[in-house]
Amino acid sequence: MGTLIGACGAGARRGSTFPDVAVPAEINATNYLAATRIYHGLAIADPERAALRTRIVGHLSKQTAAIVASEDYDGAVDHFLQMTTLLAPEEFEQTRLPSGLRKIALYLHKEGSRRGDEGRVLAALYVLRKLEPSRPRWSAEYAEVAKWGRSARRNVSNVLDRFTQLVRVWDEHARLTPATEVLASLAELHVARRQGVLRAVREGKAGELARLRLLPSQITRAAPLDIASLYLQHGEIAPAIARIRSMKSGAHETERLLAILDIANKNDSEGLDALAELAEAFRQSRPEVATGVCRLGLRRAPADARFPACLARAAAERGDFAQSTGWYGVAIRRAPTVRNLYDEALDRLNEFIRAGLFDSDPTQARAMAREAEQILHQRNRRWPREPASVPSERLQFLVGVLEMNAGNADEALRRFRRSLKIRETPTALRQLGLLLYRTGQSRAAAGRLRRALDITPGVTLANAVQRAEILEHLGDAFRAADEKDKAQRMYRQALELWSSAGSQLRGRPLAMSQARRGVLLQRLGRDKDAHVAFRDAMSTAPSWRETYASILSHLVVSDPDVAFAEEVFRRAQRGLTLEPEWKVYFALWVQAIGGRAGKNPTNEVNTTLQDMAKSESWWGQLARFGTGTLPFADLLKSAADVGQETEAHFYEGTRLMARGDVPGAQRQFRRVVAMRMVSFYEFMMARELGDGLTGADLRGGRVRGERLRKEN
Numbered sequence: 001m002g003t004l005i006g007a008c009g010a011g012a013r014r015g016s017t018f019p020d021v022a023v024p025a026e027i028n029a030t031n032y033l034a035a036t037r038i039y040h041g042l043a044i045a046d047p048e049r050a051a052l053r054t055r056i057v058g059h060l061s062k063q064t065a066a067i068v069a070s071e072d073y074d075g076a077v078d079h080f081l082q083m084t085t086l087l088a089p090e091e092f093e094q095t096r097l098p099s100g101l102r103k104i105a106l107y108l109h110k111e112g113s114r115r116g117d118e119g120r121v122l123a124a125l126y127v128l129r130k131l132e133p134s135r136p137r138w139s140a141e142y143a144e145v146a147k148w149g150r151s152a153r154r155n156v157s158n159v160l161d162r163f164t165q166l167v168r169v170w171d172e173h174a175r176l177t178p179a180t181e182v183l184a185s186l187a188e189l190h191v192a193r194r195q196g197v198l199r200a201v202r203e204g205k206a207g208e209l210a211r212l213r214l215l216p217s218q219i220t221r222a223a224p225l226d227i228a229s230l231y232l233q234h235g236e237i238a239p240a241i242a243r244i245r246s247m248k249s250g251a252h253e254t255e256r257l258l259a260i261l262d263i264a265n266k267n268d269s270e271g272l273d274a275l276a277e278l279a280e281a282f283r284q285s286r287p288e289v290a291t292g293v294c295r296l297g298l299r300r301a302p303a304d305a306r307f308p309a310c311l312a313r314a315a316a317e318r319g320d321f322a323q324s325t326g327w328y329g330v331a332i333r334r335a336p337t338v339r340n341l342y343d344e345a346l347d348r349l350n351e352f353i354r355a356g357l358f359d360s361d362p363t364q365a366r367a368m369a370r371e372a373e374q375i376l377h378q379r380n381r382r383w384p385r386e387p388a389s390v391p392s393e394r395l396q397f398l399v400g401v402l403e404m405n406a407g408n409a410d411e412a413l414r415r416f417r418r419s420l421k422i423r424e425t426p427t428a429l430r431q432l433g434l435l436l437y438r439t440g441q442s443r444a445a446a447g448r449l450r451r452a453l454d455i456t457p458g459v460t461l462a463n464a465v466q467r468a469e470i471l472e473h474l475g476d477a478f479r480a481a482d483e484k485d486k487a488q489r490m491y492r493q494a495l496e497l498w499s500s501a502g503s504q505l506r507g508r509p510l511a512m513s514q515a516r517r518g519v520l521l522q523r524l525g526r527d528k529d530a531h532v533a534f535r536d537a538m539s540t541a542p543s544w545r546e547t548y549a550s551i552l553s554h555l556v557v558s559d560p561d562v563a564f565a566e567e568v569f570r571r572a573q574r575g576l577t578l579e580p581e582w583k584v585y586f587a588l589w590v591q592a593i594g595g596r597a598g599k600n601p602t603n604e605v606n607t608t609l610q611d612m613a614k615s616e617s618w619w620g621q622l623a624r625f626g627t628g629t630l631p632f633a634d635l636l637k638s639a640a641d642v643g644q645e646t647e648a649h650f651y652e653g654t655r656l657m658a659r660g661d662v663p664g665a666q667r668q669f670r671r672v673v674a675m676r677m678v679s680f681y682e683f684m685m686a687r688e689l690g691d692g693l694t695g696a697d698l699r700g701g702r703v704r705g706e707r708l709r710k711e712n
Contacts, residue, residue, distance in 0.1 A: 023038055023048060023052060025055075026055065027055045027056050027059035028059065029364075030367065032056070033323055033367060034367070035052065035055070035056055036056065036086075037308075039053065039056060040295045040298065041295075041298045042299070044090065044091065044299070053086050054098060057086065057098035057100040057101070058098075060079065060083055060100065061083075061098075061100030061104075063079065064079065064100070064103045065103070065616070066616075066617055066618065068103065068104065068107045068616075069616030069617040069620060070580075070615065070617040071580075071615065071617075073111055073115070076104060076108060077108065077120060077176070080104045080105065080124075080176060081175070083098065083101050084101070084123075084127070084176055084178075086098075088234065088235065089178050089180045089234050090180060092177065092178070092179035092182075093179065093180055097127060097131050099131065101127050101131065102127075102132075105131070108123070112124060118145065118149055118169045119169040119170065119171070119172030119173045120172060120173075121145055122142065122145055122146060122169070122173040123172070123177040125138055125141055125142040125145065126142060126177045126179065126182065127177060129142055149166060149169055150166065159200050160196070160200075162196075163189060163192055163193035163196055164193065166189050167190065167193060170182070170185060171186060174186045178233075180239075183230060183231060183234065183236070183239070186230055187227050187239075190223050190230070191223065191227075191243070191246075191247060193223065221251060221254075224244045224247065224249060224251075224254045224257055225253075225257065227240060227243050227244055228240045228244060228257060228261065229282070229286055232278065232282070232293050233286075233288050233289045234292050235292045235293070235295055235299075237264055237296075238265060241258060241261050244257070244261075245258065260274055260278065264278055264293075271300075272297060272300065272301050275293055275296060275297040275307075276307070276310065278290075278293050279293040279294050279297070279307075279310045280310070283310070283314055287315075287318045288314075290313070290314040291311060291314045291315075293310075294310035294314060295311070298311070304334070305331045305341070306331075309327070309328065309331035309344075311323075311327040312325070312326075312327035312328040312330075312331060312345070312348070315327060316348050316351070321365075322365060322368035324348060325345065325368040325371045325375075326371055328341065328345035328371075328375060329345075329371045329374060332345065332375060332378065336378070336382075339379070339382070339386075342375055342376075342378070342379035342382075342388070343379075343389060345372070345375050346376060346379070346388050346389045347389050349395075350389055352368070365405075366399070366402045366403065366406055369398055369402050370399070372390070372395060372398075373395055376390060376392060380392070391422075391423070392422050393419045393423040393425065394419075396415050396418045396419035396422065397415070397416065397419040397425070397428045399415045400412045400414075400415030400419060400428075400431065401431065403415060404431075404678055404679060405679045407642060407676050407678065407679075409435060409676045412435055413432070413435060413439075416428055416431055416432040416435065424451075426452045426455050426456040429452035430449065430466070430473065432448050433446070433447075433448035433452060433470075433473060434449075435678060436477075437449075437480065438678045438683070439676070439678065442477045442478075442481040443477075443481050445477040446477040446478060449470055449473050449474040452470050453467060453470045453474065456470060461501060461505075464497050465497075465501055465509075465513075467497055468494045468498045468516070469494075469516075471493050471497065472490070472491065472494040472516065472519075475487045475494065475520075478490060479523075488523075488524065491520050491523045491524055492524065494520055495517060495524070498513045498516050498517045498520070499517065511537045511538075511540040511544060512546070512550075514534070514537035515534065515537040515547055515550045515551055517530075518531070518533035518534040518537065518551065519550070521533055522554070527559075527561070531564055534564075534568070537551065538568070538571050542571070543577055545572075545577075545578060545579075548569075548572040548586060549585075549681065551568050552568055552586055553589065553681045553685055555589070555593055556589050556592050556654075557685050557688035557689055560594070560596040561593070561597075562590075562593055562594050562597045562599050565589075565590045565594075566590060566602050566604070569586055569605065570604060572586055573604070573608070580612055580615065580619060581619035584608070584609065584612045584619040584620075584622050584623045585619075585622075587605045587608045587609050587623070588609075588626050588651055591605055591626060591654070591658075592654035592658070594658075595654060595657055596658070609623045609626040609627050610623075610627055613626075618638070618639075618640070618644055621635055621638055622635070622651065625655075626651070632652045632655070635651075635652075636652075642675055642677065643677055643680065645675065646675045646677045646680055646683060647680070647682050649669075649672045650668065650669070650672045650682035650683075650686050652668045653667075653668030653669045653686065657689070666690055668686075669686040669689055670690055672690075673686055673690060
């Protein structure tokens with residue numbers, strides 16, 4: 001059945017709208033998207049809908065504390081919306097709101113008030129007054145903010161400006177909390193804006209509108225469509241018809257819109273056809289409206305493949321790759337003989353890959369890839385002589401990369417080998433060789449990488465870059481296998497290729513080539529030249545995090561150069577876009593370099609960790625560990641998953657390394673390697689440090705540790 005079923009667990013039951021799908025008894029990261037697809041297909045009156053909503057919100061609310069602690073305001077708004085989007089307009093009135101909304105609503109109220117973010121504050125207050133009706137404070141404050149918004153704009157002379165500002169505020173309020181009364185208030189503002197424009201025209205004040213490069217006719221014609229969009233976004237047709245009809249526009253476009261809405265409001269085949277047409281009309285310009293229409297169609301006709309297909313297209317338009325693929329899977333199970341659906345889904349998958357699939361959430365990306373695998377398998381089974389747009393070897397490779405990023409090295413190895421069995425490609429060979437190297441199979445890695453090099457031509461710039469990467473990986477594999485002469489030869493060849501390619505590269509690709517040159521130069525013992533290359537990389541892409549991450553992570557495992565590491569750290573801190581968690585990681589890496597050299601970190605590193613330690617997020621706890629105020633046992637206890645456990649063990653290893661406790665540090669690094677999070681910087685650094693960690697490498701071991709303690 002693919003990922004729509006997900007990991008249901010004991011106690012799962014069949015959904016009334018999706019009779020072929022088990023409703024998960026417990027929601028987790030693996031089945032969350034599948035559960036939301038089931039949920040949005042359930043009728044409003046279905047008792048399973050409320051029960052499933054409680055489980056979904058319960059899952060989401062487990063993430064609330066970390067999101068609030070991270071102080072990511074926009075992320076908090078998205079998190080709030082994930083919960084409120086589960087409620088239809090009438091459910092805000094008829095249903096007790098999920099208690100899991102309280103904490104995130106309180107945060108939005110506090111932070112939104114500080115920012116003067118009117119619409120989001122109104123949404124938070126609306127939820128709080130529904131959750132706590134016995135506390136009159138919330139209702140009073142809600143009324144006060146709503147009243148203030150109108151009175152504060154009373155002196156805005158331009159009627160269009162005045163109402164447009166209010167519409168924007170209430171549009172955000174309605175997006176986050178689309179209760180019936182909120183939608184009605186926003187619709188009234190659209191009507192009032194239209195009436196204000198008509199009045200300005202009658203009174204000869206159209207010049208006010210002309211300054212905004214808008215014609216009065218444009219504004220008056222847009223109002224009915226805006227109101228229709230407002231209601232359709234939430235699956236409401238009858239209120240849209242009533243409100244538009246009350247405007248008594250008489251315009252041809254409005255009458256035509258009303259005719260379509262009247263048909264769509266009918267619960268029969270003609271009504272379903274009208275819904276499908278409306279959804280397609282809005283899909284590209286307003287995908288959120290298409291989503292609302294398609295959810296309504298799905299609730300009316302669960303077996304109609306047009307509506308999950310429509311939801312798949314709308315999700316793709318808004319960049320929700322995993323959900324899009326999941327909905328295509330639902331549509332195909334509804335219409336398994338419609339070949340166009342398979343091809344459309346696979347064409348979309350190609351788009352997703354080009355758009356940077358690998359950067360998405362690992363759990364969701366893996367679910368998406370598995371759903372795509374099911375789609376491709378069924379398509380090839382039904383039409384074996386017609387090649388699909390996504391070859392099987394490409395999909396196997398994709399799943400392998402996702403498994404590798406998620407820490408499932410054995411499954412990733414299996415997928416890469418399966419891809420190569422179907423068709424040998426340089427990309428799959430390179431990735432397999434890299435994974436073999438990272439999992440300690442250096443000689444096997446060298447064999448795969450040699451083969452990748454053999455079948456990668458050196459004709460184009462892209463080929464030259466690929467060959468440079470393969471040669472560097474091959475050098476690493478030879479170095480790990482203690483074949484130093486071969487490693488040095490590979491590094492020299494890679495350096496030559498990067499140097500010749502650099503003149504043809506610009507921007508981030510150039511910065512990447514300069515950073516790789518720096519690593520290779522240092523591997524070849526040319527430290528001064530390496531520093532020049534690293535500085536060139538930072539100058540070429542001064543705001544690109546990856547530049548600093550690749551340089552600092554390399555410096556952690558090289559001969560410790562504290563002065564240069566601190567220079568890189570200072571330049572990274574200047575980037576206004578550097579996320580707080582990366583400030584912590586970079587500070588901890590410089591701290592580790594200082595520990596290896598027997599030097600205390602600079603005030604700048606300490607200050608960064610102290611500032612970041614105020615957060616309750618995971619990176620805040622890492623910062624407290626870095627300042628010495630959080631014991632390792634407490635840090636490890638607070639780790640929420642294997643990725644965070646990997647980080648905890650690595651940074652405990654670097655702490656022990658700084659103290660000169662070689663055996664203790666090695667034990668921690670071995671634990672990091674055993675966790676197999678092969679795409680983590682911490683894994684790669686632990687592998688390097690753990691392999692060669694000796695008293696000599698640590699420059700005096702316990703003696704240096706004693707010196708540090710005396711200095712402190």
